[in-house]
Amino acid sequence: MFVPAPLIRNLGLLLLMLGSASLGGCATWMGGGFKDPDVQLVHVEVVRARLLEQEFRLRFRVDNPNDVSLPIRGLVYTVFLNEVKLASGESATWFTVPAHGREEFEVPVHTNLWRHMKYIVKLLEKPDKPIRYRLEGEVKTGLMFGRRVQLARNGEIVPGDFIPE
Numbered sequence: 001m002f003v004p005a006p007l008i009r010n011l012g013l014l015l016l017m018l019g020s021a022s023l024g025g026c027a028t029w030m031g032g033g034f035k036d037p038d039v040q041l042v043h044v045e046v047v048r049a050r051l052l053e054q055e056f057r058l059r060f061r062v063d064n065p066n067d068v069s070l071p072i073r074g075l076v077y078t079v080f081l082n083e084v085k086l087a088s089g090e091s092a093t094w095f096t097v098p099a100h101g102r103e104e105f106e107v108p109v110h111t112n113l114w115r116h117m118k119y120i121v122k123l124l125e126k127p128d129k130p131i132r133y134r135l136e137g138e139v140k141t142g143l144m145f146g147r148r149v150q151l152a153r154n155g156e157i158v159p160g161d162f163i164p165e
Contacts, residue, residue: 033066033067034066034147035065035066036149037062037063037064037065037066037070037072037097037139037141037149038062038063038065039060039061039062039063039075039139039149039151039153040060040061040063040153041058041059041060041079041133041135041153041155042059042060042061042104043058043059044056044057044058044059044157045057045058045059047108051114052112052114053110053111053112054110054111054112054113055108055109055110056086056087056108056109056111057106057107057108057109058077058079058087058106058107058109059104059105059106059107060075060104060105060106060107061102061103061104062097062102062103062104062105062139063097063101063102064097064098064099064100064101064102065100066099066100067099067100068099069096069097069098069099069101070096070097070099070141071094071095071096071141071142071143072093072094072095072096072097072103072105072139072140072141073092073094073140073141073142073143073146074090074091074092074093074094074139074140075090075091075093075107075137075138075139075140076089076090076137076138076140077089077090077091077107077135077136077137078135078136078137079109079133079134079135080133080134080135080136081120081123081131081132081133081157082123082131082132084113084116084119084120086109086111086113086133087109087110087111089107089109091105091107093105093107123159124159127158127159127160128158128160129158129159130156130157130158131156131157131158131159132154132155132156133154133155133156133157134152134153134154135151135152135153135154135155136151136152137150137151138150138151139151
């Protein structure tokens with residue numbers, strides 16, 4: 001079967017135009033117009049605290065300053081209390097943050113603080129005194145052409161706010 005060369009050229013040009021149009025959103029993530037999302041640890045909930053295992057639920061908020069929605073593919077994190085490593089891990093939660101919007105998500109954390117027990121008990125002796133925390137990690141964004149956004153946050157928590165009376 002004979003197909004004229006101009007038809008093949010036009011079909012190829014059409015496919016190229018469709019392909020480049022579909023990558024317009026990716027250009028925002030890859031190019032200079034992309035602004036890194038703001039990721040914050042907004043809440044730490046103690047789910048269960050046993051002698052050899054502690055379970056927490058960390059709630060994160062992602063703010064998207066971009067003009068396009070932002071797919072989030074996961075989070076790699078490490079959380080420190082003062083200089084003691086509380087937890088580290090990876091969340092494979094997928095969700096999309098709307099343009100100029102925000103989303104929150106929770107990460108379950110299991111840890112064993114037994115080797116740091118003396119230090120933690122000392123910190124809890126003064127429940128009104130703030131304890132510094134540090135969050136380090138990276139957020140995986142995008143779909144096909146993903147980007148890893150580094151994050152580092154510091155803050156304080158007051159233990160008395162989490163201890164029931």
